[in-house]
Amino acid sequence: MSSLWRIREATEQDLSRILDIYNQGIADRIATLEEHPKTMEEMYQWFHQRSPRYAVLVAELEGEVQGWASLNPYSHRCAYAGVAEISVYIDRSWRGKGVGSRLLRALEEKAKENGFHKMILFTFPFNDLGQGLYRKLGFREVGVFRNQGKLDGRFVDVMAMEKCLLEEIE
Numbered sequence: 001m002s003s004l005w006r007i008r009e010a011t012e013q014d015l016s017r018i019l020d021i022y023n024q025g026i027a028d029r030i031a032t033l034e035e036h037p038k039t040m041e042e043m044y045q046w047f048h049q050r051s052p053r054y055a056v057l058v059a060e061l062e063g064e065v066q067g068w069a070s071l072n073p074y075s076h077r078c079a080y081a082g083v084a085e086i087s088v089y090i091d092r093s094w095r096g097k098g099v100g101s102r103l104l105r106a107l108e109e110k111a112k113e114n115g116f117h118k119m120i121l122f123t124f125p126f127n128d129l130g131q132g133l134y135r136k137l138g139f140r141e142v143g144v145f146r147n148q149g150k151l152d153g154r155f156v157d158v159m160a161m162e163k164c165l166l167e168e169i170e
């Protein structure tokens with residue numbers, strides 16, 4: 001992948017591209033149980049209601065954002081303050097070209113910097129690119145929830161995965 005890519009923290013100006021890319025992932029039915037496109041207002045709230053610890057990163061090529069990734073709260077319980085749930089979404093035209101790998105590596109560094117000891121995620125077992133990305137970056141399958149959620153009226157399985165960021169608790 002070209003070194004012209006830049007990974008940086010997102011700003012409010014990136015929200016319309018973040019929204020477009022997220023809505024592609026929703027429409028494709030491979031990434032999330034969300035069924036309806038998000039609005040700019042929802043993304044604005046999502047961005048501004050998070051504490052700085054829960055970073056949003058974007059991958060930019062020649063001034064255009066082509067992917068984003070975020071650290072999200074996993075639970076409001078204090079005991080889980082060191083656990084971040086993650087999201088990663090790449091523009092359709094750039095999937096399978098290494099952008100997700102680059103973003104997720106940067107997100108991992110950010111998670112360590114921001115004091116998280118673990119990243120977790122929930123994904124569909126049939127999301128082949130997602131599975132490829134997470135396993136390549138060292139995520140471990142925790143297990144599969146059978147018929148966990150509904151997508152377009154049908155039950156779907158959801159896989160939980162994790163990556164510990166502190167060697168001493170591996």
Ligand SMILES: CC(C)(COP(=O)(O)OP(=O)(O)OC[C@H]1O[C@@H](n2cnc3c(N)ncnc32)[C@H](O)[C@@H]1OP(=O)(O)O)[C@@H](O)C(=O)NCCC(=O)NCCS
Nearest residue numbers: 025031089090095096097098099100101128129130132133
């Ligand atoms: C899932 C997603 C984030 C992955 O990012 P990406 O940029 O496409 O992934 P990468 O190109 O970095 O590929 C990661 C690895 O997956 C593997 N891979 C590539 N193509 C694959 C395929 N068709 N099937 C299985 N694994 C594949 C490879 O090991 C690859 O690494 P390598 O090229 O260094 O060998 C991206 O495809 C995406 O946004 N998809 C739609 C939204 C989504 O599903 N988000 C995740 C929600 S859980």
